[in-house]
Every structure is written in structure tokens, then in C-alpha cells.
Amino acid sequence: MRNIPKPQAGEYPPYAIMYIDLVPDDGQVLQHMQDNLATMRQMFVSLSEEKLTERFAEGEWTIKEILVHITDDERIYSYRALRFARGDSTELPGFEPDPYAEQSRANERSITDILDEHHAVRLATIALFNTFTDDMLTRTGVASEHRVSVRALAHHIAGHELHHLNSIRENYLSS
Numbered sequence: 001m002r003n004i005p006k007p008q009a010g011e012y013p014p015y016a017i018m019y020i021d022l023v024p025d026d027g028q029v030l031q032h033m034q035d036n037l038a039t040m041r042q043m044f045v046s047l048s049e050e051k052l053t054e055r056f057a058e059g060e061w062t063i064k065e066i067l068v069h070i071t072d073d074e075r076i077y078s079y080r081a082l083r084f085a086r087g088d089s090t091e092l093p094g095f096e097p098d099p100y101a102e103q104s105r106a107n108e109r110s111i112t113d114i115l116d117e118h119h120a121v122r123l124a125t126i127a128l129f130n131t132f133t134d135d136m137l138t139r140t141g142v143a144s145e146h147r148v149s150v151r152a153l154a155h156h157i158a159g160h161e162l163h164h165l166n167s168i169r170e171n172y173l174s175s
Helices: 014-020 029-044 050-055 063-085 095-101 111-131 135-140 150-171
Strands: 140-143 146-149
Touching: 014 150, 029 063, 029 111, 050 063, 063 095, 063 111, 063 140, 063 146, 063 150, 135 140, 135 150, 146 150
Parallel strands: none
Antiparallel strands: 140 146
């Protein structure tokens, strides 16, 4: 898989550091994404329906809703990467994840279906980023009113997933 160096400060919005810092500095972000496919399936496929649909606190998402959110976010950030890599300078809007989660119907879906969808999206993400040249990876665009590079978007995708997996471990699986 192609090597994608970690983005430098200024290539991503300030809030994204919380995701980017979770990704190793080895340039192997796509391999990390590939490896995490097995981790995701192992973590969730054997959990009970009750565990997958419980909320650890009022107003929080369920595990199923979090997993669908990870996939939705990945689709959106991959789309941004495609647009910017292809030289599209159109400013892209942000998105509010809560309405997406509310409309996802995640809790009505099987965990296998959710994981299969995540797997398909992840393979498409890896395939897309593997096509980008070094020049394309450093191209930038504006999304959510922030300038961001294509390579920062790859690291956001990987780090965003890790952030949520850590949260699930801490809030749902630690007891």
C-alpha cells in the first residue's frame, strides 16, 4: 500500500489534531485502515443485541449508531479527498452528525450488516487513496470553512475511527 506521510500543522483544522495524533507517524495509514477491519469485526460481532443498542448515558449514541457514524464520516471525508485530489476548488459544507445518526436506523440493522457496509466503504477508501500521487496528497481544499490537505483527510479517517473505538472500549466494554 502507498505510503502517506502524516500531515503537517496547517494542513488540517485545529480540532482534527485529536484524530491525527492517534495515528502512528510511520506513513502506513492505509495499512492501519486495512488492519483495523479485522479489529472492528472481532470487537463487535459477538456482542449481544442489548449491548449493541444500549446507551451508556442519556443522549449518547449506541454502539451501532457509533459504527454507522464512523462509516458515514469516512464516506464524507473520502468524497472531500476525491474532490480536492482532482483539483476541485469548490468549498464544501460541513455536516452535523447527530441528524445523520438519528436517520441512520442503525439500531434496526444487524451488526453483520453494519460491519459489512463498513468493510465495503473501507476497501473503497483504501483503493481511492492508493490512486493518489504525491502531488495529489498535498493538494488542499476548503471543507467546513477550514483548509485541509488530502493526506490530512486520510489521517482524519483513521484517527476518527480510533477515537470512537477508544470511546466504545471505555464507555461500553470496560465493565
